[in-house]
Amino acid sequence: MTFRNPPDLRAIFSGGSPGQVVIQITNYCNAACPQCGMRKTASIKRHQLDDLRLRKILDQCSRNGIAAVSLTGGEPFIRLLELLDLLNYAAHWGIRYLRSGTNGYMFAPEGKAAGIEEIGSFAKALSATGIRNFWISLDSADTRTHETMRGLPGVVEGIRRALPLFHAQGLYLAANLGINRNVAGASIPPLGDPADEPRFFEAFMAGFTAFFAKAVDLGFTTANVCYPMSSVQAGLADERPVYGAISGDPVVDFSPAELRLVFKALLEVIPGFRNRIRIFTPRSVLYALSQGDASFLFPCLGGYAYFFVDCKDGHFYPCGYRGNEDMGEDLEKAKAQGRRRKPFCAKCHWECFRDPSQLFGLARYMIRHPVLCFIKKRLDPRMLKLWFADMGYYIRNNFFDGRRPG
Numbered sequence: 001m002t003f004r005n006p007p008d009l010r011a012i013f014s015g016g017s018p019g020q021v022v023i024q025i026t027n028y029c030n031a032a033c034p035q036c037g038m039r040k041t042a043s044i045k046r047h048q049l050d051d052l053r054l055r056k057i058l059d060q061c062s063r064n065g066i067a068a069v070s071l072t073g074g075e076p077f078i079r080l081l082e083l084l085d086l087l088n089y090a091a092h093w094g095i096r097y098l099r100s101g102t103n104g105y106m107f108a109p110e111g112k113a114a115g116i117e118e119i120g121s122f123a124k125a126l127s128a129t130g131i132r133n134f135w136i137s138l139d140s141a142d143t144r145t146h147e148t149m150r151g152l153p154g155v156v157e158g159i160r161r162a163l164p165l166f167h168a169q170g171l172y173l174a175a176n177l178g179i180n181r182n183v184a185g186a187s188i189p190p191l192g193d194p195a196d197e198p199r200f201f202e203a204f205m206a207g208f209t210a211f212f213a214k215a216v217d218l219g220f221t222t223a224n225v226c227y228p229m230s231s232v233q234a235g236l237a238d239e240r241p242v243y244g245a246i247s248g249d250p251v252v253d254f255s256p257a258e259l260r261l262v263f264k265a266l267l268e269v270i271p272g273f274r275n276r277i278r279i280f281t282p283r284s285v286l287y288a289l290s291q292g293d294a295s296f297l298f299p300c301l302g303g304y305a306y307f308f309v310d311c312k313d314g315h316f317y318p319c320g321y322r323g324n325e326d327m328g329e330d331l332e333k334a335k336a337q338g339r340r341r342k343p344f345c346a347k348c349h350w351e352c353f354r355d356p357s358q359l360f361g362l363a364r365y366m367i368r369h370p371v372l373c374f375i376k377k378r379l380d381p382r383m384l385k386l387w388f389a390d391m392g393y394y395i396r397n398n399f400f401d402g403r404r405p406g
């Protein structure tokens with residue numbers, strides 16, 4: 001995200017950040033991921049938003065100055081032609097940071113890598129839209145593990161074949177890892193007593209190292225990491241999540257002690273790869289999360305500057321998890337509700353909202369309340385140092401512009 005425009009800066013200084021809306025266009029999916037409640041075998045009600053409603057939502061985003069829109073699923077690309085139209089529509093109405101992603105099923109439609117021509121025409125069609133960032137999920141450094149989890153045989157070879165074709169069209173894709181116990185291949189056993197911590201930590205260090213090496217080897221130039229979201233996490237116990245991208249499966253169910261070590265391992269592994277592949281994930285946020293202390297976290301901007309649109313009813317929600325708080329179908333009214341309530345939540349660590357909330361939160365508090373920050377540990381010297389390093393890295397990498405090679 002760049003800050004060329006005064007509205008971006010105004011948004012930050014007035015207590016928020018440039019607006020973001022995640023629109024779930026469908027919860028239909030053709031993959032089998034155990035870490036997700038929308039897998040094709042899950043017994044859930046399936047929905048998809050119709051084109052008219054989606055255009056109205058994009059109109060509202062444009063009118064309300066929303067800078068970033070993600071079109072997500074389920075698998076959004078099962079509605080390929082509509083999705084291409086929507087991306088064009090959103091770009092036409094001035095939404096600058098358009099994002100979407102896929103499980104990559106189209107790269108191996110019948111269990112083996114798709115042909116060059118087929119992938120090439122998809123790459124050309126997608127590149128001709130206004131999309132800025134496009135990600136492909138990759139769950140493990142081990143090909144067989146990833147393909148088994150997804151139920152998509154041949155997809156990794158398909159991805160390898162696809163990446164240069166996208167690069168030729170000027171679109172640089174991101175590998176998207178959802179943290180899980182199979183990141184290295186064989187499942188990493190749960191943490192035992194405290195004496196077991198070094199084993200668990202090193203296993204995740206090795207897993208993340210293997211993952212980034214695999215992403216580089218496949219030809220990715222960018223990577224991003226999604227933090228594990230388990231439906232049995234304490235913070236979400238009272239909510240009725242509307243976003244089905246969570247699961248009670250042990251592959252993503254981590255205890256608080258495990259999570260701290262997982263975040264710490266990722267924090268330590270990233271520097272070894274940042275000059276080989278652009279890694280979105282901010283180390284200052286990983287540091288804050290690895291403390292296991294809520295005083296290091298800034299309130300989430302979900303329901304204030306960021307919103308989620310559910311595919312069931314097309315309504316705005318504070319995020320995909322606070323399903324008890326239907327904010328209706330009018331974004332302006334949803335924003336007014338958010339302004340009255342102010343940001344307060346830190347119930348989960350959904351990276352789409354946690355990462356920018358933390359980065360913008362620290363910037364804002366440093367300017368507005370430096371003394372208070374210090375008292376509440378938010379100006380922890382290491383976190384501050386990492387924040388400046390993150391900002392420098394983001395600026396050098398054009399805020400991960402997927403239209404640039406690096």
Ligand code: SF4
Pocket residue numbers: 029030031032033035036037038039040073074075103245
């Ligand atoms: S993680 Fe994505 S691809 Fe996998 S089941 Fe869920 S929506 Fe489908």
Ligand code: SF4
Pocket residue numbers: 300301302303318319320321322345346347348349350353354
């Ligand atoms: S921390 Fe953010 S994403 Fe998580 S439940 Fe709260 S508002 Fe939603």
